[in-house]
Amino acid sequence: MIVTFGILIVIALAFAAGDVTGLASGGGILGHPLASVDGEKVTADDIRRRAQDEIRSARQQQPDLDMATFVRAGGVESLITRSLTGLALETFGEEQGMRVSRALVGSELKAIPAFAGATGQFDQQAYLRLIAQRGMTDAQVQREIARETMAQFLIVPTVGASQVPQQLALRYASLLLERRVGQAALIPASVAGPAPTDAEVQDWYKRNVARYTTPERRVIRYALVTPQQVAAQAVPSDAEIQKAYDADKAKYAPKPLRDVTLATVLDQKAAQALADKVKAGTPLAAAARAAGLEARTITAVEQSALATQTSPAVAAALFGAAQGNVVGPLRGSIGFVVARVEKVTQDPGKTLAQARPEIVAALTKQKANDAIGKIRDAVEDALADNANIAEVARDQKLNVQTTPAVLSSGINPDQPQAQPDATLAPVIAAGFAAEDGDTPTTVGIGQDGGFAIAALDRIVPATPIPLAQARAKVVADLTADRARRAAQAAANAIVAKVNTGTPLAAAVAQAGVKAPVERVEATRAQITANQGQVNPVLAMMFGMKQGSARAIQAPDGRGWLVLRVEQIVPGDASKQPAAIQATRADLGRAIGGEYAQQFANAVAAAQGAKRYPDAIATLKKDLVGGDAGQ
Incomplete structure (x- = not known):
């Protein structure tokens, strides 16, 4: 949320990465309202466009991201929250008598790098052309900048808060020193019982077909331009070598x-x-x-x-x-x-003969770069005139090649043992960033100044692997799932007995499971001791009451762990000033964001922000069903 309210970051990235169509989140856009604040609406059309733009932008780092994944990860709810919070802050600020002047909006607009021309200054024509391409009007853009600026006025002072009371830091520091002692038993996920039947295998395959589906693949056409291809043009003449030597006489004298x-x-x-x-x-x-x-x-x-x-x-x-x-x-x-x-x-010093090798190397590299630069300029001019890759390659006498249907990693699923060509990584990335019908693009390759022309040829949708081919993996997965479920059932039965007073060792023995009971001891600080990564077992242990037992799947997947907390020893940091200060500093780095979040939530509640769950559910269903490939 805080990043959303950084005016230059948000707006600049929006235009640079393509997240512009979602800027107008107020009235004037037709569509079903998903949320509203004081008469201002967040519409389904708005969130749909924002979602598509966010996916398009995110695919630069995660090429295989699709709409279904975005929706499942809570992307729609996040977009609605951001839009709704922005509207609430805007109306709240106006009620407090705050205003954003047109002059300030103009200065913020001119500071956006995406609208700079060849001179580096704001270019009105470039601005109008870009927002027109994204279906925006100048009024809509200025309205959004004003809204984001208002939000910044309200949020930035809160984010800057970093003071944490000593007593609050003491409480948190003492929590980190809390120690717990307990018992643990690993209930192994062992394979037992008859082999799965054909009907069971088919049923498992249908219910878990996503596991056995080859992700979306793409076929990409490309042409390479490397220093080797212009080597003949890059050979320096004797006159050029002499000229370079004379120009650097001071160096060689x-x-x-x-x-x-x-x-x-x-x-x-x-x-x-x-x-x-x-x-x-x-x-x-x-x-x-x-x-x-x-x-x-x-x-x-x-x-x-x-x-x-x-x-x-x-x-x-x-x-x-x-x-x-x-x-x-x-x-x-x-x-x-x-x-x-x-x-x-x-x-x-060096004579011409002595200096010749280094001069030849420098001139060769320079002339090769110049030759490649001329080719790239010509290629990009042709692409700007809507030439296709075949036409460009013919004019520049380049060889057009085609990749097999590859994943975003460059791997060909039909030949998984073959390592992808690292040189083509930028080509693959460009292919997965493109949409059907997009103009080919140029991308740099290697470290020697070469480049490639990349064009999306076709998209191969995600395709389930036939059961006949995937049967061995299906049977293995089904068998492993049975073992996990059996271990979970046994663990749950042991937990039920322990929570009614049966000692853990006795409950394990009564369940007929061979699982040694071990003593465990840890402090709360150890939960994130592994480079900040949360240990789920310790996290659960510190969320339990003394004398209680619970089960959790073992992190390595070998079965289920049954934990029982026997003793809770409270921590006391009152005599450890260094721990208090460290905790105070850690809290200070995060508390501003927490204050800002709570402030924004309070403003949204005070302004009567409303959500319409049925409309939101309908949009999410529509996005996944109709636009999963967008």
């Missing part, structure tokens, strides 16, 4: 070098005293150390490089001094420099 030791002193008198001591025979490093300073040594340095590290005057003095001479104190970029020339050497 003979030059004097120095090894120097320097110390910087802020006070001129102290610097003079240091220089006198060094000139009297004390090594500069030792003299500097005695004065509480640290000398540094620079080896094989040119005068120009030394000038940038000290000052031109210091560099000139050092390069004018003989080996062993002490220079200074001289004013450097900071303070006064005392230096000693440790060694004088001469870089002989």
Whole structure:
């Protein structure tokens, strides 16, 4: 929610990623209302478009995301909450006398990078063209920016809250120190009973067909442009090599070098005293150390490089001094420099013949990049004129290739043992980001400046694997499920007996299960000790009453765990100030968001925000049934 109210982030990402059609969530859009605030409605048409845009944007990171997955994950409810909260905050702010000026809306609009032209400044024509492509009007966009700005006015001060009372931090710190002792027994999921019948296998397959369904695949056409393809154009001539050598004569010419030791002193008198001591025979490093300073040594340095590290005057003095001479104190970029020339050497430079290999390598790379750049410019111009991949490839004499029907990972399900070509990863990503009828696109490949033209050829919908082919896996899954269910039933029976007073070991024995009973002990802080990941077993243990038992599926899937809490030892952080401060800091990083969430919820309730569950359920059903492939 907080991210939603970051005006520049939300609006800029919306236009850049395509989430623009959902911006107008108020009146004027026809469709069934899903929610409302003070006469303003969140419509089904609005949420439908927002959902489609969010999926399109999310597919850049999760190419196989579909509408059904989005709906099951609570995406529709999230969109409605965001829209409803935005409307509630807007009406609340207006009731408090707050207003968002047109000037502020304009300045926020002009700051959105997606609307910048070639000069980097706001381009009115680009803005109008982009919002028209997304079915928006200028008034709708400005209305949404005003709404988001109002929300920001109200939310940002709350998010900034980070102060946590000492007593509150003490309570939380003490909770983390709470210790629990109990018993645990693993009820194994062992395979037993007759093999499943054909009827049982078929029934399991029908009920769990999603497990045996090959996800959506795509066939992608592509053409590669690599440095190897322009190698003939990238060979530098002798004249170009000579020209490059002449242009860099200073680089290849003979030059004097120095090894120097320097110390910087802020006070001129102290610097003079240091220089006198060094000139009297004390090594500069030792003299500097005695004065509480640290000398540094620079080896094989040119005068120009030394000038940038000290000052031109210091560099000139050092390069004018003989080996062993002490220079200074001289004013450097900071303070006064005392230096000693440790060694004088001469870089002989390089002749053209000696420099030729590195010049040829640099020119070859530059010319290859230039050639590839010209091809890419020509390709993108042609694509902008609605040319297809075959036409572009013919004009540029490229070879068009076609992938098999692959998953978003690049794997071909028909040859699962074959590793996907890593070079084609950007091509596959582009293919899964495209929709039917989209213009081909160019994507960079490798690290050498090459690129590819990628075009979606066709989409192969998710397809169930025939039972005959999947039978072995179906039987294995069905058998494993039976074993898990049997273990769960046994665990539940043991839990029932333990909760009526039977010791855990006795209950396990009465169930006829061979499962040793082990002692377990942990603190609440251990729940997230594994890099912040929640341990579900410990989480359940710390949610139980003393003397009670519960069952949970073992994290490794080997069966079911029966846990009994025998002792609860409360934590006390009152004598651990470091723990309190650490907890206080952790809470401070999160409490602003919690305050903002509660504030937004309170505003929505105060403004009479309403949801219409039947309409929401109808939309979700329609989205999954009719638009799952959008």
